[in-house]
Amino acid sequence: MQIISFPNEEVGKGDYLTVEDFKTGKSLIVQVVDIQYANIPGIFEELLRNYDGDSSLQGEDIDPFEVATHIAYIQDARLLVCKIRATNINGDMVFTSSWLPSRSRAVIRKLPIERLFASAKNGNEYLIDLGETNEKKQFQVDVRALDGGLNIITGKKGTGKSHIAKLLTLSLVTHGAPVVILDINGEYTGLGRTADGKPNDLHEKIHILTPKKNFKLNLGEFKIRVMLNILVNALHLPGTSAREFGRIWRFLDQNNALNMRELGEAIKNWKCNQHVRDALFSRYYTLLNSGLFTDEPAKVASFEDSIHKTRVGGAVVINLRDTSTVDRHVLVEYVLGKLVDLLTAKKLRAIFLFAEEAHLYLRETYWDDIVTRMRHYGMFTTFVTNQPETIRENIYRQADNLFLFNFTNDHDLETVSRASKVDADTVKSVARDLPPHHCLVLGKIVNDFPIVTKVRKLDVQTMGHTRLFFSKIHPLSNPVRSM
Amino acid sequence: MNAQYPITTTPKYNFPLPEENLQLPLDFIEISMRSLKHMKPVKLTQENSTSFHQNPKKQTTLNPTTGLTKLKPDPTKIPIVAMDVSSIRLGETEQGILIALRGAIVWKQDTRYRYLRLGPFPFHITNKTQLEISSLFRQHQQTIRIQRHTIPNILYLQTRLTTLLERWIQSSVNHTTRRSLILWDGSLTAGTPETPTLDMAQLLEEARIRKNTILAFSKMTRLLFNGRRLTNLLLDHEPPCIMRIEDNTVYEGPMHLMGNIYVAKLTRGSLAFRMDIDKQVPHLHVVESVQKLLGNDVVLQSYPETLRLAHIFSTFTAIEVLGIQRCLFKEKNLKILAKPNVRRILFGPFGKGFEG
Structure with missing residues (x-):
């Protein structure tokens, strides 16, 4: 569906609109997935004529009726390319688009996200504060939507993937869920501390296991x-x-x-x-x-004991930083095997597993295992990656929730658009223009209404900073120097 | 050499408009505003195809002799001024028609072009407002006296208002320039209700007094010479050249050719244009003027750039029509509805002709 918008109407990509047809008592709920200039007849001629880059041609207008303002208004008209998300029939949400409203009678209004969720009858229990919407309103989601699901967090480097993974981890822990994190870069080791290094409220619930130090295998x-x-x-x-x-x-x-x-x-x-x-x-x-094994288990933390501590909410962070590829594989085989054993023996009700850059340590046969067998045992995985092609297509197809950050590369967007939770056009158009720390949330967690949100800040110690060479010598203030 | 700048500057534009000559646009604006005030909140019927107004022209056969003159561009500095006026029909109302006019003046000085656009002036022409418009004619055209029983019909007033604005602009430019080449769009034909012979004669005389030379270019002409279209006469000649058509035709009725007719082929290409120049300007001066035009202006496809720009700046684009319609809707509560296409209704997909 295409809707014309004028310059005084503030609409952004990802915003929702209602197209209400009062006569039928129905309204369409559409989402803006792309914004283009309206192809108005004569616009090209108008722009050519008014091109002011040519210093050899200058002039003035005597415009007593001030028509120019009206022309400029039309010139700047935009075309909102929208996707129909649902139909509201007398207050009931139907996820079909078999009906179209009247072109001449329909009234188009912006639909705030909180109203969208109210009309979608979203529950308000187990809510977590994910961030804010385009309208600068708080955006909350039900954390239970992660339960039993397969989630993917992806986006290019530096857009905020690990940040939202931390936010989801802490939210799950707050709501009493056990979480295991395969932390490839040691980014999650500061989860139990505030930004200034002090222990936070969840400090006691975050268990950091560093191989060869406090984590050895027996x-x-x-x-x-x-x-x-x-x-x-x-x-x-x-x-x-x-x-x-x-x-x-x-x-x-x-x-x-x-x-x-x-x-x-x-x-x-x-x-x-x-x-x-x-x-x-x-x-x-x-x-x-490898130094990973010990015959004296009493001297080091047991993985099983750590997992037991998370039964009423907690996270076990397996710090894989500074471990060799072989050691990583050994550790991950052990951790996953142990988790399956615990789940099979019903010693553990369920576990939320966060796997960052899983292709670096997960063997080929595990991908299918994770989305089929392990899921049924109660292992609910969230993959975090900046290389979407490293996640298999069947994972995208079966993903319940997708947290998508900015991608500009067409190949990456093409890969991500295979997720069955949303149409490819939305992914390609919206994700391309997402600013840093803005995320397109798709899937069960947003009732299948794709939502763009600015992920809220966390007061936790960030450990994922890249160590720079020049930062200590001459910190970079302005990369561009005017000549 | 005392290079007298021919255009007196003002703080605002590089083009002063004498007090007496400003009367008309003020009148224009007033009548325009009043004409729109008369409008009740009505629905405007939009034209399915907006088209620029063209005067119906009869094909005339000349009885001339010819004389070809080869030209050589003369780079002697001379200011060039061109002007053009456009009108467009915006739609119909229950009371009449809604039109908009706009004029443009373009100056060429050295390597720079400057333009001044006047308008758009929207007009609601109804039976009520046409009296006021007719009064405006009587005020500004000294030779014609429109009687009540000869008040032109509503549709014809579009042409008359367009011509009135055009003549005012021509007169203004005439009064404010000296030793310049003035380029008009059209011919020097007079004697029509819009262009009385005396008015045209006065314009030409004023130009002569101020040492201006008026070159009137017609993009289209229906004049024939020995059965051939006039502009085809120079097809085989090497440009730049002009051909003077010595016209001995005696015209019946009020129409008069106030200028000598030339065919001008100024550059290579397939195009040549009819060019009218004041009859009282000697042929030698005509040749010098056209050579200066060639030496001072960019000429593409035998058409001067200054005049081309004047046409471009006066022409209404589709987006401007929408803008004016929006302006009228916002300011005058005028809602636009598509006019039913009778041909379409009657003939379906075969109804492709002009919707009259």
């Missing part, structure tokens, strides 16, 4: 399946050797001797092919030298 916590996954997927152990490892593991388990020292001894003394032994030793030493 073979006794492992199930054979998880360890085999690590050996096969992260350390590329061949099948024959994996089968032999299984026998060794069961032997040690039966003798209650599952620790690194006994494992090394067992491989050394096990009757098997020398090549198999060599392969097993090679992986064993990789694990041993």
Whole structure:
């Protein structure tokens, strides 16, 4: 639907309008997805004639009726390209667009977001303050919409993805939900502190696990399946050797001797092919030298214990910063395996997992696992990435909520527009013009009404700053110097 | 050399408008305003196709002889002034028609162009307002006396108002310039109700007194010479050149050609134009003037740039029509409705002709 707008009418991309047809008692709810200049007849001639860049042609007008102001008004008319989102039939919202209002009688009004949500009969429990709308009004969403869902936060670098991930994490924690964060850059380690470094209200609920420091693995916590996954997927152990490892593991388990020292001894003394032994030793030493394993679990925090602390609301941040690719894979295999075990054993009701740049540590087979099997166990994942093509298409198609920040690259926009929660035109047009910290929220959390919001500020310690070389020598004040 | 600037400057424009000559636009504005005041809040019927008014012209066959003169551009500095007026019909009301007029003057001095646009002046021409408009004619056209029984009809008043504004602008420019080339759009034909012979004669005389030369370019002419269109006579000649048409035709009725007719082909290309120049200007002076025009103005497709700009600045674009209609709607509560297209209604997709 295309609507003409004049210069005195303030309408922005993402705004909602109602097109009311009083005679039928219906109104269309449409969203502005693009704003163009209206193609008014004669505009090209008018602009050519009034072009004032040519200093050799100047002049004046005697315009007693001041028609020029009216001409300028029409010249600046805009065309609002709108998408029909719903039809309001006597107060009931119907998500179809099979009806069109009268062109001549319909009255077009701006629809404030709070009224849109009121008319969509959105609940007001479990509300979290996400930010503000274009009308500078508070924008709240129901945090329960994240429950049982698959979420994607994406946008180009520096637009505010991690910020909204932190906001959602803290909101979930505030409402008593357990959260696990795979923190690739150590950005979430300051969640429990205010911007000036003081402990905040949620300080006790944020548990930072830094591998090799306060987070080490003990073979006794492992199930054979998880360890085999690590050996096969992260350390590329061949099948024959994996089968032999299984026998060794069961032997040690039966003798209650599952620790690194006994494992090394067992491989050394096990009757098997020398090549198999060599392969097993090679992986064993990789694990041993990673520093991730300990035979003294009492000295370090147990992942399971940390997870138990979040049962009434809390977040476990796995700080993957400064870990090698192999170590990351080992840790993620362990964490995911452990979570599935806890969920399967119903020791954990559900868990919200935030995975930043997941392609750096998530193996191929996990993508399908996360959207199908793990989801049913109660693991609700939120992917955070600035490289949308690293997330598989089926993830986009099954995503329940999408938090989309600015993208200018057509290829990125094309990838993101595969999300089934919204039409490609909206994604491509609105996301391209989103300012930093403005987010297009799509999906269940906004009742399938795409909303543009400026994400609110958080008083937490930001740890995601890039360390700069020049900042200490000559801080950059103005990158452009006038000549 | 004492380079006397031919245009007296004022603080506002580079074009002074003498008091006596300002009378007409003030009258124009007053009548325009009054004509719109008479309007009750009515619905305006919009024209389906707005078109510029054109005087119906009869095809005339001349009985002339010709003389070709080759030209050489003369760069001797001379100011060039061009003017044009446009009118457009905005729509119809129950009481009459609504039109808008606008004039434009363009000066060429050295390498710079300056323009002054006058208007738009919207007019609501009704039976009531046409008396006032006719009175305006009597006031400003000294030779014609319109009798009550000869009051022109509403549609014809558009032409008359356009001509009136055009003559005023021509007169103003005439009074305020000296030793300049003045370019008009149209011919030097007089004797019509809009252009009485005496008025035209006075304009030409004033130009001669002030050492101005008026060159009137007609974009279209229906004059024929030996069965050929006049402007086709120079097709095979190398430009720049002009051909003088010695016209010995005796015209019946009030119409008079006040100028000598030339065909001017000033640049390469397929176009040539009819150019009228005051009969009392010697041929040699005509040649010098056109050569100065070639030496001082940009001429494309045989048409001077200054006159082209005057036409462009006076012409109404579609967006301006919308702007005026909006102005009338906002200021005078005039709502515009599309006029039903009778041809369309009767003939459906075959009704493609002009909606009269």
